[in-house]
Amino acid sequence: DTGVSQDPRHKITKRGQNVTFRCDPISEHNRLYWYRQTLGQGPEFLTYFQNEAQLEKSRLLSDRFSAERPKGSFSTLEIQRTEQGDSAMYLCASSLSAALTPLHFGNGTRLTVT
Amino acid sequence: GENVEQHPSTLSVQEGDSAVIKCTYSDSASNYFPWYKQELGKGPQLIIDIRSNVGEKKDQRIAVTLNKTAKHFSLHITETQPEDSAVYFCAASLSNDMRFGAGTRLTVKP
Numbered sequence: 314d315t316g317v318s319q320d321p322r323h324k325i326t327k328r329g330q331n332v333t334f335r336c337d338p339i340s341e342h343n344r345l346y347w348y349r350q351t352l353g354q355g356p357e358f359l360t361y362f363q364n365e366a367q368l369e370k371s372r373l374l375s376d377r378f379s380a381e382r383p384k385g386s387f388s389t390l391e392i393q394r395t396e397q398g399d400s401a402m403y404l405c406a407s408s409l410s411a412a413l414t415p416l417h418f419g420n421g422t423r424l425t426v427t
Numbered sequence: 428g429e430n431v432e433q434h435p436s437t438l439s440v441q442e443g444d445s446a447v448i449k450c451t452y453s454d455s456a457s458n459y460f461p462w463y464k465q466e467l468g469k470g471p472q473l474i475i476d477i478r479s480n481v482g483e484k485k486d487q488r489i490a491v492t493l494n495k496t497a498k499h500f501s502l503h504i505t506e507t508q509p510e511d512s513a514v515y516f517c518a519a520s521l522s523n524d525m526r527f528g529a530g531t532r533l534t535v536k537p
Contacts, residue, residue, distance in 0.1 A: 421469075
């Protein structure tokens with residue numbers, strides 16, 4: 314399977330704990346995006362990388378959220394001191410860097426904060 | 428920033444009928460408009476896209492139309508089948524910023 318893969322698929326954590334998610338993009342894609350999706354809503358942009366450089370962050374992304382893509386391949390999204398409002402599906406997507414190209418999404422990590 | 432509105436939020440059709448989903452966008456500079464289908468437990472999957480220099484695009488039973496003047500675009504599914512049942516999202520993009528509508532839950536009744 315050469316699509317975008319995300320790990321884990323599900324994560325249940327207690328409020329206040331830290332969690333980290335991983336995304337492996339399609340290998341030839343140099344752009345990588347993180348989105349958050351809550352029930353009944355479309356994906357909301359969080360941040361994106363061009364190779365290893367984080368080029369844009371949404372105002373939605375609080376200081377408790379940090380993302381890295383150290384070698385321009387896989388990426389991690391960490392949430393510190395989780396809150397119940399962080400419960401959502403976290404989607405990773407990748408694309409080529411050419412303009413007007415689609416995003417290819419993984420199947421997401423569903424986070425539940427109890 | 429870009430704001431995308433999508434209607435209706437739910438749509439139920441009989442198998443074989445057509446389904447139409449409409450979206451409007453706010454930023455006239457947006458130039459790329461993909462549509463995604465999301466099934467339960469999966470990420471959104473691209474089904475068709477259109478660029479701003481094209482007014483209509485068709486792929487088998489799926490077609491998309493774009494009206495740049497009015498800033499709206501629509502997805503048309505003909506001869507619907509039960510496997511078309513899913514949530515559909517429109518999106519509008521300028522450069523790196525892709526914004527999504529809130530989704531339409533399509534149910535195709537056999």
